[in-house]
Amino acid sequence: MARQPRPLYAGTRIRELRTRLRMSQVAMAERVGISVSYLSQIETDGRPLTAAVALALHASFPADWAGIDEDEGARLLAGLAEAAAEPLLPEAPPEPELLARAVEQQPALARRFVAMHAAWRRAEDQLQRLDDAYDAGAPSGGRLPWDEVRDWFHDAGNYVDLIDTAAEAIGNILEPGPEALAERLRDRHRITLRSPGAEAAPLRAFDPAHRVLTLDPAQAPESRAFQLAHQLARIELAEEIGQVLARATMPSVEATRLLSIGLANYAAGAILMPYEAFRSEARRLRHDIDRLRRRFTVSFEQACHRLSTLQRPDARGLPFFFCRVDMAGNITKRHSATRLQFARFGGACPLWIMHEAVAIPDRILTQLAEMPEGTRYVAIAKGLVKESGSYARSPRRYAVALGCEIGEAKDFVYADHLDLTRADAATPIGVSCRICPREDCDQRAFPPSGRALRIDPERREVVPYRFD
Structure with missing residues (x-):
């Protein structure tokens, strides 16, 4: 019995x-x-x-x-x-x-x-990695230091508890904005700030011998605050960053140095947006990015990126995916706390709304998207322009995207006006053409890997082949 x-x-x-x-x-x-x-x-x-x-x-x-x-x-x-x-x-x-x-x-x-289900999911992820490596031209699936660091953060769930909690303690006692950060650097660490005049300058340059920090004056206040927070993190969280680096065992010196910069950037975001304060406010505001950025004096991109890092085990935020694409469609930042995974190299599916957003800066676009296996996502995208401060230098143009699975839509203010119930309301998207099974996609760039092609010289559709 x-x-x-x-x-x-x-x-x-x-x-x-x-x-x-x-x-x-x-x-x-x-x-x-x-x-x-x-x-x-x-x-x-x-x-x-x-x-x-x-x-x-x-x-x-x-x-x-x-x-x-x-x-x-x-x-x-x-x-x-x-x-x-x-x-x-x-x-x-x-x-x-x-x-x-x-x-x-x-x-x-x-x-x-x-x-078995978890093993199948891992196999699908491995197939995507191989497809991405093919697109990147990497020999034998090898990866560049930049890709090693990006995958390290992905495998870590884009959350580093040791650094996040230490940065939160600093952020909780600082007032928002660059002034408080500059004051702490000056009073605690005897660092003098310098902003050059008309000459070209890097975004941030620190001279440890003379204790001088130089910042590009063309930066927006939010970017300036981020660079100040980065420098503060490199000094006050050096021990924590060192501990994480020691455990990371990166395969090259270059990857280790890039990870060190990435961890300091991570800490800077956590200082500007302390974990629990930011998480609580995000829930209260139903993840309205513009209201969040005003509350914490950060940029639209910084707020979106921080939302994707709220993965503290005992106090998780809403599971989001986040990515940034450039004008050519290359993914330069990516993370997903959802089931959605991005192509690690090259561009994303052209049906993603973020490609349209690149050409329409400073306007939030929304999309209900559906993956080939049926999972639906509510996504937003916004095109952004970072001014260079000089006619001789082109501004940086890109778009950021943020989204969640449809089951979380009640807590995502941007889903309020979308029809989430109609079967044909979602845009059919994929990860990469070479692993996408859709046969009726008008935007397909390549045939899917491992599928036999059927080519009829007497018949022409959007693409000159069909597949089994």
Whole structure:
């Protein structure tokens, strides 16, 4: 006779989660899809937490609930539900009660299924890496130091706790803006600031012998503050940065030095936007970037990038993807806390709205996008221009994009005017043409790898081939 699963009472944990998220019972009940009275009974341990409600909590608050639920069976149930809901599978996923029964009665089989799904995901990621290496012309899949550092941050989840917590302590006691940073550098570290006149200058140059920091005067105040915060981080967080570098074991001196710069940049963002203060304000403002940037005196790009780093295990932010593209469509920054992965080299799918945004600066564009396997994302993109300060130097033009999975749309203000329910409302996109299976894409640049081509000289469509 099968053993009955023991009732799970989690009222205190759910109540603490709701309080931390600053949600009323009405708001949480609506989000999870249960009645307010039912939620109240669960919070007071008057009723146990069922598998269906546990999965609804995991789906509604994937980052926050994952940090609370430490029960092995509950974690396995969440993993099994995610694997069973893989969009590539044609059938609808089993009901939560059936999944819970599988975890209870056949835990080894459930763990095997979850592990196989994870292995398949890793294989898909490896295929993308190989495709990217092909596009980059890298011999035998080798990577350049820049790519090594970019992948290090990606593998770290774009969150470095040792540096983030130390930077948060500094940021919490500083006033927003460059003035407070300049004062701290001057008073604590005897550093003199210099802004040259008409002559060309680097964005930031530090002379340690004379304790002089030179900043390009053409920079916007937000960029100036970032460079000051970078220099402050290199001095006050040198020990923390050194510890991370020692554990990173980068393959070359160049990669190590680039990672050192990347970690100081990471710390600068954390100083300007202290973790918990920024995370709480982002939730309160429903991730309205313009309101966030005014609150913390940062740029649009800085605020977007910081949102993608809010991955502290016990206090995660909304899972976002973030990227930056240049005028040629090259991805120069990328990170994803969602299932979406970007091409590591070359350009992204031309149907992404960020390509259009490059040509339309200072205007936020929105998009509902769908990947080939069916996952939908709400994305925004904004074209930006960084002035050079001289007619002789061209300004830098690029676009940044930020987005989340459709399940998080209620907390993303930019989704309010989008039709998230209509089947044909989403733009069909992909990662890279060489691994995209779509047959009817008018923007396809290359045929997909490993697919046999069918070429008919008597018939011409958008591309001169079809594939099996």
